Amino acid sequence: MRFTICAAKPEDCKDIARMIMELAVYEKMPDQVKISHKELERDGFGPNPFYQCLVAEVPEEHTSKDGHTKVGYALFFYTYSTWKGRTVYMEDLYVMPEYRGKGIGKALMATVAKVAKEQHCVRLQFSVLDWNKPSLDFYLSKGAEDLTAKEGWHFLRFHGIALDNLGLEAP
Amino acid sequence: MRFTICAAKPEDCKDIARMIMELAVYEKMPDQVKISHKELERDGFGPNPFYQCLVAEVPEEHTSKDGHTKVGYALFFYTYSTWKGRTVYMEDLYVMPEYRGKGIGKALMATVAKVAKEQHCVRLQFSVLDWNKPSLDFYLSKGAEDLTAKEGWHFLRFHGIALDNLGLEAP
Numbered sequence: 001m002r003f004t005i006c007a008a009k010p011e012d013c014k015d016i017a018r019m020i021m022e023l024a025v026y027e028k029m030p031d032q033v034k035i036s037h038k039e040l041e042r043d044g045f046g047p048n049p050f051y052q053c054l055v056a057e058v059p060e061e062h063t064s065k066d067g068h069t070k071v072g073y074a075l076f077f078y079t080y081s082t083w084k085g086r087t088v089y090m091e092d093l094y095v096m097p098e099y100r101g102k103g104i105g106k107a108l109m110a111t112v113a114k115v116a117k118e119q120h121c122v123r124l125q126f127s128v129l130d131w132n133k134p135s136l137d138f139y140l141s142k143g144a145e146d147l148t149a150k151e152g153w154h155f156l157r158f159h160g161i162a163l164d165n166l167g168l169e170a171p
Numbered sequence: 172m173r174f175t176i177c178a179a180k181p182e183d184c185k186d187i188a189r190m191i192m193e194l195a196v197y198e199k200m201p202d203q204v205k206i207s208h209k210e211l212e213r214d215g216f217g218p219n220p221f222y223q224c225l226v227a228e229v230p231e232e233h234t235s236k237d238g239h240t241k242v243g244y245a246l247f248f249y250t251y252s253t254w255k256g257r258t259v260y261m262e263d264l265y266v267m268p269e270y271r272g273k274g275i276g277k278a279l280m281a282t283v284a285k286v287a288k289e290q291h292c293v294r295l296q297f298s299v300l301d302w303n304k305p306s307l308d309f310y311l312s313k314g315a316e317d318l319t320a321k322e323g324w325h326f327l328r329f330h331g332i333a334l335d336n337l338g339l340e341a342p
Binding site: 023166 | 253
């Protein structure tokens with residue numbers, strides 16, 4: 001199946017928001033999604049964009065059962081390692097179920113890696129749920145290292161009241 | 172003991188580089204550190220800084236055994252959640268051993284939380300090694316959630332040849 005990978009445009013944000021929700025349903029946390037295409041437009045396409053996004057599109061003859069031609073996305077941004085310098089973090093990689101197994105996910109991820117190299121980043125990082133074996137196996141087969149399994153890194157978060165209270169303790 | 176928390180200045184980068192190495196030694200991975208104060212200056216103080224940093228300083232009468240008054244730092248940057256929007260990620264939080272237990276680490280972290288709130292971020296995230304119980308207990312006691320333990324998030328990375336090869340597969 002033919003497909004193209006392009007940098008997202010503001011008018012893609014409705015499709016991206018739809019796929020963010022599809023991914024959250026797959027990850028069993030749909031009630032966590034609090035942003036809409038309006039925030040995605042504001043945050044990704046202003047003078048200081050908070051993220052970059054690639055969209056995978058199929059030709060019209062391969063339109064999905066429910067009428068979509070934007071069938072996958074990869075959303076990423078730049079972070080910083082105090083050991084290695086500039087790094088890319090891939091927040092989301094998603095392909096709609098009926099389009100999996102056709103190389104679209106690999107092409108999205110490879111394009112993020114290409115951008116990372118062009119921007120002199122020496123790492124491409126991301127997080128995966130431990131029960132999501134198909135994704136984990138896919139990434140490991142491509143040469144990714146599982147830093148949580150190998151070195152013991154745990155991912156921590158302050159949010160809600162804990163974040164409010166912490167901020168109030170600032171001198 | 173009195174101390175101050177201030178935004179890092181370019182001339183602090185030698186102290187920050189020194190403490191980055193001290194933290195890497197504590198984390199048992201000193202050979203991983205490949206950047207110096209020069210990259211820190213370039214990357215943190217240009218027109219598009221890749222990170223922000225806070226430095227903790229003590230008065231001269233409390234100079235460290237080896238002659239330092241910059242005794243801790245917190246380095247962070249903005250990331251993006253497709254569920255919640257803008258987020259702060261704290262890459263490093265460090266206080267020199269002889270200055271621990273005096274509230275400096277808490278003050279650094281609380282200041283990062285305050286900046287996060289001011290910048291309309293709803294999360295403060297970071298990573299901790301699972302064997303680093305003193306740090307883990309400290310964060311959990313302040314209300315942090317361990318997302319790896321609770322939800323199963325693993326932290327993955329492409330680097331080196333794996334990243335090169337992945338980029339070459341881009342369409």
